[in-house]
Amino acid sequence: MRKGMAIMVGLVVWLAATLAWAVPTRIVVGVRARDAKFIGTSMGGVLVTIQDTETGEVLARGIARGSTGDTRLLMKTPKGRYTQLLVGNTARFEAVLDLEEPRRVRIVARGPLGQIQAMQEVSVTTWVVPGKDINELVLEMPGLVVRALSPVPHSMIKGPARVEVRASVTPMCGCPVDPRFFWPPKNYEVAVMVRRNGRFLKTVPLTFTGKTSLFATTLDLPEKGAYELIIYAYDKLTGNTGVDRTTVVIR
Structure with a gap:
């Protein structure tokens, strides 16, 4: 009993000394x-x-x-x-x-x-x-925030189809990409890389829509298949880069 008390007292003393330091x-x-x-x-x-x-x-x-x-x-x-x-x-x-x-x-x-x-x-x-x-x-x-807005993932569309691709692009802080602010759209290369059934088809640029941080284009997808759309934004002045993905199935 005394031994246990001594150990407990010792621990308390050690802890107090530690906290004091x-x-x-x-x-x-x-x-x-x-x-x-x-x-x-x-x-x-x-x-x-x-x-x-x-x-x-x-x-x-x-x-x-x-x-x-x-x-x-x-x-x-x-x-x-x-x-x-x-x-x-x-x-x-x-x-x-x-x-x-x-x-x-x-x-x-x-x-x-x-x-x-x-x-x-x-x-x-x-x-x-x-x-x-x-x-x-x-x-x-570093980096850019790219968010694919359209088409929504796994959209099912009867082909042949024209598909609108829309994406928002901002710096990592969410600051506005707009000619009126410090991040003009002309500084950003925005494009969509298109894959069909896993095979690369083409890269198509997105252009600034006039609405803050919004870029868009239209894709012609005549053939049936599962399409992966890889949207990227790149600022050659800073190296900032961002990517997002979405998919669409042409039936």
Whole structure:
């Protein structure tokens, strides 16, 4: 009985000593779309995981939420050396780690969570020292969000058929592709690759419809078969690329 009590007392003392040494350390992470703004709540947010690189222990995990950020600051204002980008309610994930010693961590961001077909993953490793906050760590996520709108998957159509192909295209933050904004349609090559019964047939360009972020074309599908439509968007200035797929069956 006394031995058990002694062990319990020892554990309590050890735990108290451990907690006494642990120092709260703040890390703030934002995920910015390449050539655009931050990925936030409007796109479902971004899952951020902070993990010890040596042990694999997950130290923190959560979703970066908030707005896409200050448009003037991000897209117009020349950046100084120490310009802070996570201002106001700009999307971020904040974690407070209780650290007893320096730890090398891997910070992984995966999103946007609201557009599964467009999800990408970026990561960085860094040392974190107890009590030494990292108040702004910005990860850049490349890519474009392409969403096939028409035809709906597995459409059954009597042939021969003319099929309208429509797709929305945006940066990863969901910002508008439109001549009036910072992401003009002319910067994007949008096209559909057509396969019939698994064999490649042709690539047909989609053109901007005049409606924000919307591109379209019409396909002539004269023969029966199962067609796979692979829609892609590509920005040669940044390398940003996105893809989505849909299918149609001509009977």
